Amino acid sequence: MYRYQLAQSNEGSIEKDYQDISLNLTLEENEYFNNALISGFVLQSNGKPVEKALVSFIDEDNHILGCVYSNEKGFYTFIGVKLNSRIMIIVEKSEYRKFISRWMKVVCENYNINISLTKKCNCNTSIISGHITNNGSEPVGNIFVYMIFFDSKKRKLFINTTATNQWGQFVFYKVIKGDKIILINDARFNQYNKLINIAVQEEIYNLNIKLMRKTNNTIIEGCIKNTNGIAVPFAHVVLFRKNKNGKLKAVACTRCNNNGKYKFKDLSKGNYVVKALK
DSSP: OOSBOOOOOOOOOOOSTTOOOOOOOOOOBOTTTTEEEEEEEEEETTSOBOTTOEEEEEOTTSOEEEEEEOOTTSEEEEEEEETTOEEEEEEEOTTBOOEEOOOEEOOSSEEEOOEEEOBOOSSSOEEEEEEEEETTSOBOOSOEEEEEEEOTTSOSEEEEEEEOOTTSEEEEEEEOSEEEEEEEOOTTBOOEEEEEEEOSSSOEEEEEEEEOBOOOOOEEEEEOBOTTSOBOTTOEEEEEEEOTTSOEEEEEEEEOOTTSEEEEESOOSSEEEEEEEO
16 A cells, blocks of 8 residues: 555646756655555355445444445455454345454455355244453353243243354354343353344344453352252253242353252342253
């Protein structure tokens, strides 16, 4: 990237021999001098270009730095990102699943990033994805994330489990309509609990989650056994808190160990009930 903008002098005219003329120029600073040039193609999974896809660039504060559209060949270009900044790229177009990149640090002047979009299927399910960071905005990798939901009659409890990758990202696929509870219960952090209503199918529901470190030492623990008094290893255990109206609200989820023992830490005052499933 050039430091100054291209400039042109006034017109000069040489009309006779041995004539001297002066053509001076004033160069203006290029406001994009410390920016990177990011370009590439938005393509379908079969290699065909995707025209008029919206390509957005997001900074660490989740502010939109700018947006561009891909042309008829699927090509896009953007020069609004400062060097040494961290960004995420989001690409959207109707009939395609939203693309969300991992966070990347911009250290070079030129980047060529090709993006592949997948068409939405007619499977009547959605996706819940998320990005987890700590209170220092660092990604939290290898942490368990639980999705809890009941059947249509509110009688049967289901639990799906996944874990974040090294960049703090997670995803639940084939999510049907209805209320879903996303729980994160880790010994290092305060419990995270969010209710998501999946009302529109074939959509991606994206969560940006910041976890705070725990500060107290309250504990509820116990052992899961069968009717013969034998410990049940690795059962899913959900902790519910009873509110003032007597209703139960799921606040944490874990798995017991091979001896059937479980433990919940750092709990606030209140009345609790534990339910287990295997």
